[in-house]
Amino acid sequence: MADAETLDRLYKAILDRRGADPETSYTAKLFQRGRAKIAQKLGEEAVETVIEAMAGDREKLAEESADLLYHLLVLWADAGLRPKDVYDVLAAREGTSGIAEKAQRNKVSGKKGK
Amino acid sequence: MADAETLDRLYKAILDRRGADPETSYTAKLFQRGRAKIAQKLGEEAVETVIEAMAGDREKLAEESADLLYHLLVLWADAGLRPKDVYDVLAAREGTSGIAEKAQRNKVSGKKGK
Amino acid sequence: MADAETLDRLYKAILDRRGADPETSYTAKLFQRGRAKIAQKLGEEAVETVIEAMAGDREKLAEESADLLYHLLVLWADAGLRPKDVYDVLAAREGTSGIAEKAQRNKVSGKKGK
């Protein structure tokens, strides 16, 4: 039941709630508050994920990871990005491995000047 | 080709690379450097995702989101967490909507004392 | 009145509030909740600072920066670190400039393997 398509279903549910009443839907409220607030929530959930990763509680890490993914999907929806757009980026990299993988990563890093 | 199962395939590829040569595999190198380094990379990619969300470039947002997801999967692998464990958390929440959704969120927030 | 020593005075005030009633002192409550919570708040305030830096509102950036510094001082107090310990690190780097500065930074980066 809970498989990879859970993310796609959740994304569709998020789109559906976009027009809902912000008083009763947390998702609708997020959209109403706008991009900066959604991005802030994503950042905060990432911080909590980092904390739980260091604290070492696997169950809490799963909970925070779910919060992180949910807010990432809301951010995508707000930016007009579909999950498939991101899967495409991942799939394009997926074939790489070994040295090829490393070269790919270096190219990415180089591009961003890290 | 690039669908929701892209994440599952990527997760399996990550597990496979775990034992690879850190000199040639970025993934193997991440595992070698350990939990704190993996968590740090996740946090950094989240920051970059926040930046691109605010800057408003959809293509770069997709790229950074892919980086974020990749490092999240590595973190899960390092912590012994499977994607399904997180999908389960999301699916358990998925049925909720409207007021129910809000109550659920409040409960979650309350638990964490935000 | 509000000068560099504001940070030192604030740090002392934070130490004083450590034993205060968590019901009435936000600072005492933070200490009570512990390291992970304090680190989480620091991370969250950093995210908000990043957001306001991108949004471009100088007044809000000053507000968020103040929140960030306050939580950083609480973190130091919780970890037994004095402001002077951090000023010492900064002062040791301060003389550097030009090429020396760059070499110093590279050394730091190299050490952390960024």
Next chain:
Amino acid sequence: MADAETLDRLYKAILDRRGADPETSYTAKLFQRGRAKIAQKLGEEAVETVIEAMAGDREKLAEESADLLYHLLVLWADAGLRPKDVYDVLAAREGTSGIAEKAQRNKVSGKKGK
């Protein structure tokens, strides 16, 4: 030598390096790369500070805190914000304590709708 004014001196040094050669000055290079890059570096240093706070190494926490403060000062300089502007915000809050402190914090939280 290393006292609260270390931050003011560092801020002045940062302003001086603004016009330096980006090839030899890390600070000048940051300014050249612009606001998004500076904000990104601040966020990344905050993540590292969170990691070290959780890992519990006091010396590394001091190092990461120094990195965080340095990039915060660069961000202020880029945004036309002086340290004094932030000290003023902190000093205005400084008198508060006990219940007053809590009310103040709640007001701040309320404003931001956390």
